Amino acid sequence: MITLDSIKHYGEYVAIEADGPLRTFSSAMHNAGYGNYQYFINRTVDKSYFPSDAHEEMKQFLQSKGFPLDKTVAMMTAVDMKFAFSRFFKDGDTSIVVMVTAGLNNAVDVTRSHRYSYKPAIGTINIFIFINGCLTDEALIQALCCAVETKTKVLSEKKIIDKNTGTVATGTSTDSICITSTQKGEVHEYGGSITKVGSLVGKGLYETLSIAVDEYLKYTKGKS
Template identity: 80%
Template sequence: MITLNSIKYYGEYIAIEAEKPLRTISTAIHNAGYGYYQYFINRTVDPTYNPSDAHEEMKQFLQSKGFPLDKTVAMMTAVDMKFAFSRFYHDGDTSILLLVTAGLNNAVDVTNAYNDSSDPSIGTINIFILINGRLTDEALIQAMCCAVEAKTKVLSEKQILDKTTGTIATGTSTDSICIASTQNGEFHQYGGSITKVGSLIGKGLYETLSEAVDEYIAFKKGTS
């Protein structure tokens, strides 16, 4: 079972370490897409980070820390891991673990992105949602959709703006999301907004990301 105790803090990165591989879908820089993975990494990089090949650099980093490349999903962000927020939610026999970091320098309104030709800057929202339950591929995809909806709701309520267009941002141009399930326990054919899994994600991510955004805004104000 995945719990808060599954999270390991290593300073510049955080790892969620499962006892066995989880069924996963993600947009992570390392091992995006579908697969079975056991280690989930959120890593802080310097704001000046600009390697010639970020994928290769990430592989070298993971190997240096002892994580098997074929069993690991990894994301990166300029946000310090001390600003990572983790929460655990449950409803009956189903539960979810969330790990979130929020950087907003690169906030973008996707409905107006075609008007912006600038290069992306460092700043991203990284979201890990690990589910104790058995999910179909359909449910995993629907769960990811719920996560995106919750993220957009938070940015709207917090009035996070796209600096180029002045409109409400829907995310950042480098956001990453990972949804993974243990494939043990309660079965979920669907993961949409009115299902047990979808509603848990909606509530949990809304609360957790709201805290992360508030902390980020407070920190930026304190350094300005």
């Protein structure tokens, strides 16, 4: 079972360590796609970070910290890990852990992005969702869709603007998401918006990401 105690803070990165492999679907930098993984990393890099091969550099970083490359999913962000926010939510026999970091300098409205040339910028929303339950692949992907919908809802309510278009952003150009299930406990065939899993993801991510966005805005306002 994944709980808040499963999350370990190491300064420049946060690690979520499971007792065994979890069914995983993600757009993470390292080990994207579908698979079974045990270690999950969210890493802070400096704003000047531009290696010749970021994927290779990430592999070297993970190896230096003792994480097996074939068992680890990893993301990176310029957001300091002191702004990594985690929450635990429960509904009956199913529970989830949500962990996010939110950087918004690179906010983009995907419905308008074809009209403009966007320069590389620091800013990304990294989302990890751990589900203590047994999900079909269909349910896992449906729950991921609920998470993306929730992210867009939060940015809309917080009035996060794409600076190129002047319209409400739907995300950033470098967002990453990882959703996993322990494959133990209550069985879920579906994970859409009115299911137990989907609604739990919506509630949990809405609360956690709202806090992360508020703290990011407070921090950046203080520096401006």
